[in-house]
Amino acid sequence: MIDVTMHNFEADVIAASQTTPVLVDFWADWCGPCKSLGPLLEKLEVAYEGRFKLAKVNADVEQELASAFGIKSLPTCILLMGGRPVDGFMGAVPEGKVREFLDKHLPSDETVAALAEAQEAEQLLDAGDTDAALQKMREALSLNPQDDDTRYHLAKLLISVGELEEAQAALAPKLSEIPQQLRFEALSQWLQTLQFVSTDARGGWGIEQFDALIAQNKRDFDTRFAKARVLISAGLMEAAMDELLEIIMRDKTWNDQAARKTYVALLELMTPPPVKADPAAHGKSAGGIELTSNSTVQTDPQAELVSRYRRKLSMALN
Numbered sequence: 645m646i647d648v649t650m651h652n653f654e655a656d657v658i659a660a661s662q663t664t665p666v667l668v669d670f671w672a673d674w675c676g677p678c679k680s681l682g683p684l685l686e687k688l689e690v691a692y693e694g695r696f697k698l699a700k701v702n703a704d705v706e707q708e709l710a711s712a713f714g715i716k717s718l719p720t721c722i723l724l725m726g727g728r729p730v731d732g733f734m735g736a737v738p739e740g741k742v743r744e745f746l747d748k749h750l751p752s753d754e755t756v757a758a759l760a761e762a763q764e765a766e767q768l769l770d771a772g773d774t775d776a777a778l779q780k781m782r783e784a785l786s787l788n789p790q791d792d793d794t795r796y797h798l799a800k801l802l803i804s805v806g807e808l809e810e811a812q813a814a815l816a817p818k819l820s821e822i823p824q825q826l827r828f829e830a831l832s833q834w835l836q837t838l839q840f841v842s843t844d845a846r847g848g849w850g851i852e853q854f855d856a857l858i859a860q861n862k863r864d865f866d867t868r869f870a871k872a873r874v875l876i877s878a879g880l881m882e883a884a885m886d887e888l889l890e891i892i893m894r895d896k897t898w899n900d901q902a903a904r905k906t907y908v909a910l911l912e913l914m915t916p917p918p919v920k921a922d923p924a925a926h927g928k929s930a931g932g933i934e935l936t937s938n939s940t941v942q943t944d945p946q947a948e949l950v951s952r953y954r955r956k957l958s959m960a961l962n
Contacts, residue, residue: 645685645686645689645698645699645700646697646698646699646700647699647700647702648668648699648700648701648706648709649701649705649706649709650706650708650709653709656699657699657724658724658727659727660697661724661725661726661727661728662726662727663759663763664694664695664696664697665695665696665697665723665724665725665749665750665751666696666697666698666699666723666724666725667685667689667696667697667698667699667721667722667723667724667746668699668700668701668713668721668722668723668724669681669682669685669698669699669700669701669719669721670701670703670709670710670713670715670718670719670720670721670722671700671701671702671703671718671719672702672703672704672718673702673704674704675718675719677718677719677735677736678718678719678736680736681719681721681735681736681737682700682719684739684742685698685721685742686698688739688742688743688746692746692750695746695750695751696723696746696750703715703718713729717734717735719734719735719736720732720733720734721733721734723745723749725749730749731745731748731749733745754787754788758784758785758787758788758791758794759784759788759791761780761781761783761784761787762780762781762784762791762793762794762797764780765777765778765780765781765784765797768780769801774801774805777801778798778801778802778805778807781794781797781798781801782798784798785798785814789817792818792825795814795815795817795818796827796828796831798814799811799814799815799828799831800831802814803831803834803835803838806838808835808838808839808842811831811835812835815828815831815832815835819832826908826912827912829905829909829912830908830909830910830912830913831909831913832909833905833906833909833910834876834909834913837873837876837877837906838876838877840870840873841873841874841877844870846867846870846874847873847874847877849870849874851871851874851875854867854868854870854871854874855871858871862890862894863894863895865891865894865895865898865899865903866899868887868888868890868891868903869887869888869891869899869902869903869906871887872884872885872887872888872891872903872906873906875887876906876910881910881914882949882953884910885907885910885953885956888903888904888906888907888910889907889956889957889960891903892904892907892957892960892961893960896960896961904957904961907953907957908957910953911950911953911954911957914946914949914950915947915950916944916946916947916950
């Protein structure tokens, strides 16, 4: 249980809820029902063994926080997940109803264990231990097969280290869904590219061999597409997208829009992950609470690159 004020709200509630749900209990000394609900919530926090964190806000003292959440009566409990309020309840709710509320939203024990494995995998990957990170991701996915984030990161890492068959198996459940998630479609396109390079004779060609054929026929799209795939396998994404654009500009529908689909996949794969907001950089917290600092956000060169190539694609399609 944590006592929360404006001073620690951002760290102990907003940031903390990115990994563990946080139940915020708004109470006051004069509130009789608060005195019965508070101890019950503290007991349940212990009973749920880390599946949620309890944060208590004295609404009389922290009036700005209470106002930010539109608190009209006490006690009021708000559950935050991923930095955002997802549900809540008012009044001295009986234990059974509180458990029902919590069970509706909180991850299962298996999901919590899977999340712990996934977080450890991320730390191992940051430390450069790819093999151990892969094993942790496999364990996390086996504990929670519905975790799309872990499945995505596992498949992506498998592709990057050349474990193409296992990557294909990991992707299969998501590629059969309709509609497909773009990020999984992007991994599929990348996987197909590397499979082509490893099995087709042109996978071993030098760029000059492709260029010699293209010089003879600018509309030799099959050769251009093969060249783009070789460039992708070499990590030359900009050059690959430039080649794909040449196809798109000449024939948007060639080979069931293979060039466009591969181009869009590259944009997805190259898009930087969302940066966790620095509350001081924007003048307000992720929860919408005004702060004092107003520093400038640095532009990400990778994001600028992706934006530029999105515009090129838009122009080619119009």
